[in-house]
Amino acid sequence: xxxxxxxxxxxxxxxxxxxxxxxxxxxxxxxxxxxxxxxxxxxxxxxxxxxxxxxxxxxxxxxxxxxxxxxxxxxxxxxxxxxxxxxxxxxxxxxxxxxxxxxxxxxxxxxxxxxxxxxxxxxxxxxxxxxxxxxxxxxxxx
Amino acid sequence: xxxxxxxxxxxxxxxxxxxxxxxxxxxxxxxxxxxxxxxxxxxxxxxxxxxxxxxxxxxxxxxxxxxxxxxxxxxxxxxxxxxxxxxxxxxxxxxxxxxxxxxxxxxxxxxxxxxxxxxxxxxxxxxxxxxxxxxxxxxxxxxxxxxxxx
Numbered sequence: 145x146x147x148x149x150x151x152x153x154x155x156x157x158x159x160x161x162x163x164x165x166x167x168x169x170x171x172x173x174x175x176x177x178x179x180x181x182x183x184x185x186x187x188x189x190x191x192x193x194x195x196x197x198x199x200x201x202x203x204x205x206x207x208x209x210x211x212x213x214x215x216x217x218x219x220x221x222x223x224x225x226x227x228x229x230x231x232x233x234x235x236x237x238x239x240x241x242x243x244x245x246x247x248x249x250x251x252x253x254x255x256x257x258x259x260x261x262x263x264x265x266x267x268x269x270x271x272x273x274x275x276x277x278x279x280x281x282x283x284x285x286x
Numbered sequence: 287x288x289x290x291x292x293x294x295x296x297x298x299x300x301x302x303x304x305x306x307x308x309x310x311x312x313x314x315x316x317x318x319x320x321x322x323x324x325x326x327x328x329x330x331x332x333x334x335x336x337x338x339x340x341x342x343x344x345x346x347x348x349x350x351x352x353x354x355x356x357x358x359x360x361x362x363x364x365x366x367x368x369x370x371x372x373x374x375x376x377x378x379x380x381x382x383x384x385x386x387x388x389x390x391x392x393x394x395x396x397x398x399x400x401x402x403x404x405x406x407x408x409x410x411x412x413x414x415x416x417x418x419x420x421x422x423x424x425x426x427x428x429x430x431x432x433x434x435x436x
């Protein structure tokens with residue numbers, strides 16, 4: 145079992161106030177400012193729950209795919225994964241789009257596509273977010 | 287409201303077991319973090335993990351929902367502190383699953399009592415998009431307490 149922790153503070157109202165992601169268990173990040181305007185796209189340079197979900201999913205997916213490829217005898221040299229999370233205020237998170245580009249010696253497009261699909265179905269973050277209406281995958285070799 | 291899109295990306299070098307990755311906030315440039323599989327299992331490795339990023343996402347999502355509910359009730363918060371713990375476990379026959387997200391909030395909001403805070407926390411959990419998603423597969427718990435001179 146593995147526990148992961150994060151702490152956030154907020155002062156004032158939703159629209160006029162603001163907050164900070166103070167710290168996380170590993171200590172590798174903290175002091176990240178957050179505001180509602182940043183979340184809805186009217187203010188740049190601050191992170192949002194949806195951006196953190198995108199980072200979590202891209203990270204989890206990359207680990208799952210590298211594991212699957214290595215199990216098949218073809219560890220990747222390099223994987224570049226991007227996750228795009230779509231959020232509609234009042235509705236929720238409507239879509240996550242994953243794109244991955246792999247440099248994997250000894251693997252053809254079909255084998256890579258199968259491993260990429262298997263990873264999207266089996267990574268723990270995909271399973272945790274299975275209630276998202278649409279999760280798409282675009283996988284290709286470099 | 288318009289659809290809002292946020293992006294992140296990771297570059298991973300090598301295998302899961304021995305390789306490592308760098309995850310970036312592509313939309314805002316707000317963070318760039320190292321991650322490894324060892325960090326996912328052992329927090330003292332000093333690198334982030336998918337589950338830690340989910341904990342940060344849930345805490346951030348919940349704090350905005352709770353603030354909205356308190357303001358809606360006429361008791362806007364002065365200060366809120368939200369802590370989130372995400373638990374991943376190996377479930378027989380299903381592999382590794384995220385099984386729980388535990389939210390703990392401490393709130394300074396003049397005029398609100400314990401019952402009012404409990405109601406706001408319950409409504410915030412119902413309204414937080416992340417709670418709604420993860421509840422489909424994991425246990426979500428919320429604990430909120432008042433702090434300071436109310």
